[in-house]
Amino acid sequence: MQLIFSPASPFVRKVRVTLIETNQADDVELVRVATTALNTAPEAAAANPLGKIPALVRPDGPAIYDSRVICRYLTARAGADLYPEDRLWDVLTLEATGDGILESAVSMVYEKRLRPAEMVFDEWIDSQWGKVSGALDVLNTRWMSHLYGPFDMGQIAIGCALGYLDFRHDERDWRYGRDALAAWHKAFSERKSIMETIPTD
Ligand SMILES: N[C@@H](CCC(=O)N[C@@H](CS)C(=O)NCC(=O)O)C(=O)O
Numbered sequence: 001m002q003l004i005f006s007p008a009s010p011f012v013r014k015v016r017v018t019l020i021e022t023n024q025a026d027d028v029e030l031v032r033v034a035t036t037a038l039n040t041a042p043e044a045a046a047a048n049p050l051g052k053i054p055a056l057v058r059p060d061g062p063a064i065y066d067s068r069v070i071c072r073y074l075t076a077r078a079g080a081d082l083y084p085e086d087r088l089w090d091v092l093t094l095e096a097t098g099d100g101i102l103e104s105a106v107s108m109v110y111e112k113r114l115r116p117a118e119m120v121f122d123e124w125i126d127s128q129w130g131k132v133s134g135a136l137d138v139l140n141t142r143w144m145s146h147l148y149g150p151f152d153m154g155q156i157a158i159g160c161a162l163g164y165l166d167f168r169h170d171e172r173d174w175r176y177g178r179d180a181l182a183a184w185h186k187a188f189s190e191r192k193s194i195m196e197t198i199p200t201d
Contacts, residue, residue, distance in 0.1 A: 002029045002057040004047050007200045010102050010164035011067040012054040017156050018071045020193035022078035028056075038114050068095060071153055082153040090146055094154025097143075098161040101135050104128040105161070109168050129172065132165070140178040147184050159188045167199045 003019075005012045019025045033041035033053065040051035047055035048065040055065040056073070064070055075082040083091055108128045111120055139147070139158060147155055162185045165174045175182035188194060 001027055001059065002031050004031050004033055004041075004043050004053050004055040004057065006033060006035065006053060007197075008167070009053055010106070010160045010167075010199065011052075011099070013160045013163065013197050013199060014067045014098075014156055015054045015056070015070050015074070016197045017160065017193040018074050018082065018153070020196060021082070021151070021156070022074055022080045024074060024078055031057075036114060037110055068099065071095075071156070075153070082151070082156070084150070084152060087146075087149075087152065091152045091154040094143060094146060094152075095157040097135050097139065098154070098157025098159075101132050101161040102164060104131045105164055105169060129169075132169075132174075136174055136178055136181060140181040144180050144184065147181075147188075155188065159185065159191075159194055163189070163194070163199065 003012070003015060005016070016025075019028055031043055033043050035041035035044045035051060035053055041053075044053050044055060045051045047057050047063040050065070052065065054067055054070055055063050056070045057063045064073055072083060074080075105128070108125050111125050111128075115121075143158075147158065162174070162181070165172070175185075
């Protein structure tokens with residue numbers, strides 16, 4: 001299999017962490033691309049009509065895409081238990097929360113990087129951060145016992161989301177006022193799969 005990837009992408013990181021955690025990293029060749037909303041890499045376009053990464057090219061079936069689909073596929077392929085039936089809706093909601101944080105956080109980066117400077121809309125950027133901030137508050141108050149529970153995809157998604165905030169939005173100091181979440185992230189960051197996938201440009 002081939003994973004169309006970039007080492008900076010937090011959605012790709014979810015997949016790479018899943019590969020490592022389910023002992024499948026050696027089954028995948030990493031194909032590195034540079035792709036943006038304005039300039040799609042041909043490998044990304046060939047594997048995903050939306051031109052986004054991650055996309056997983058399989059020898060025995062069509063390419064699949066969207067990190068949620070790929071992570072679930074890899075979990076099933078390995079016979080792993082990252083989506084336990086008895087906590088399924090919580091796990092999926094937590095994963096959606098991590099992905100939602102990322103959608104806002106990535107779009108803030110695109111707004112500054114891809115738009116001409118005179119067109120950057122600061123109010124819109126602040127509104128995206130408002131979504132991130134609200135989600136972080138809820139994680140810090142309502143989700144801590146789940147985060148400290150058995151390892152699952154919800155935790156991977158939140159770990160990758162928080163790692164991306166450190167990578168691209170460090171100046172916003174997401175830890176401020178969120179001691180519980182910060183402490184969880186510190187411990188979670190010591191996992192081998194997380195240490196091996198630290199984002200780089
Ligand atoms: N929902 C998608 C989001 C993927 C995504 O937005 N990836 C970014 C890189 S972090 C991308 O490919 N951007 C290029 C584009 O928007 O065309 C997923 O979970 O895989």
